[in-house]
Amino acid sequence: MMRLIVTLCVTVLFMPLVQADVAETKLENEALQIDHQTFRHEVVRYVRSIAMENEDNSTKTALTQLEKEWNNHYQQTHWRVHIVSYHEGNVFGEGDASGASLTETLQQATQASLADTVITSKTDLNDYYFKVSFDYHPDHVYAMVNNEDNAYEVQGDRVIVRHVDREGIENQIKQSKAYLLRAINNDYSGIFKFYDAEHDTSEKLLRTTYSATTLNTLIRLNQHQKDIELQSYFEGMAQFLLDRQLTSGPNAGGFDYGVDPETNEETCRIVVGTTSKTIFTLLLLHNMTPDEEKYLQSAQSAGNWLLKMIHDDGTVTPVAQCEDDKWNYNNKQSILYSGQVVSALSRLYAITKDQRYLEGAKQVASQLIREVGLHGALVGDEYRPANSISSSWIMMALIDLAKVDPTPVYIKTILQIGNVLLERQINQPDDAYNHGRYLDAMTTSGNGWINEVMGEMVPFCEQQKLGDCDQYRDAMRKTSRWLLQNTYNENNTYNITNPKQAIGGFINNFSSQKVRTDAVCHGLNGLLSMLDNEPDDKDVFIDLPERPLTELLPLLRAGEYN
CATH class of the missing domain: 1.20.5 (Single alpha-helices involved in coiled-coils or other helix-helix interfaces)
Structure with a gap:
């Protein structure tokens, strides 16, 4: 008891x-049910209030209350924060701070990043961007950047894209179309290769292949949605291409590589890839205006020159260069160029039914198939080792050829390469920075091109009843998300000086702030194909979940110790 x-x-x-x-x-x-966006929003609001020396008590109270609720009696708190402030695209300052209080740590780091600068108005404050990074063990970073009062997840210098829907794709198409139109030279209607967003400068040389590729994409955009303003550029750009075509001599029919707009001097360099891609565009122009004979005539003349560059064994002389009125020929083999020749001749045959073009395409295709037979679906050449992009050009070439000559070996090789490419796509939803790109393709031009090929593969697969066509559609969704993430927009131009010029451009690679023109074109072509290939009632294409904040909070609070 x-x-x-x-x-x-x-x-x-x-x-x-x-x-x-x-x-x-x-x-x-x-308290731990708080989501990432709420946390980022409160952090950014507080940092901006500190920047104006006008501490927002409501925000501080919100953060303090959150921190109080997160606190527990069994974990030591040691926030570690690094803030970089940007003004007009340049780093204005940096600040580091650490401590037990979240608000005090943010305050110290913010003030250190601004030094003695006093921001006196909301208008001035909106010209500043703050990249806020929390260090946590082991050697990880949880980062965000603001655009005014809004906060966005950042990894490296990329604002992460986790949600892709039809509206977002259409908005990207609109912005990238505007970028291409800004890139057109007012006097020549030609296009450069690179725009450097870091220094706000463009290359001078107007290159035929990038001009042809741009016009090709603009025509596709007009097919997607009729646009009178867009159409007003076509004639001038088409004339730029026609003006680059040689009309006499041993290389008549080929297209010069480019022209310097300041001196009006051409390069006297004729490349089969440039000529092939120009044929693609000339044939689109012909389909638009069948009564205009000049476009088909120019394409046929170019095709005749390509035939002369093909050897009996199916290899192709890729480059003719003149020096002191003498032509020199480079015989280094390029899978890319050979694939482009097959596509150009196949498309020419589809319109003209001229047997010479079909035979030329089959001759080069046989050599490409031999390469796959000898080395496997991942092929290289004398310019580059085995890689996904070269292989994708064989795939595209054989798709074009199989449309006019569905020989079984072409389809077999297409599927063989397609399978290898799918195996080489990074499929790691937890790694939003890389998810969707291809293993050895580090650029938006390379990934954009493979995405464009997949956009052609989806309808080809369905028309030929090859089976499991959704795997190519799924690959497009993943790559398209990655491409959107690597495109300049209003939220990720905090570190460049002229956002208005850069927005819509696809950032070339991880270590560069350059925009490559054909990356924009390939990216747009892939997005247009994606919309065409998806059911009309499908609005959301991909959603990547973010790691729950409940898992990260203890790590963020513990910080990263030296």
């Missing part, structure tokens, strides 16, 4: 403490 009485007394005595622990745990669990 005495033991029972003691037990009851102890239970009654400690019940309030147990209830308090339960209540505290419940409060902790409720």
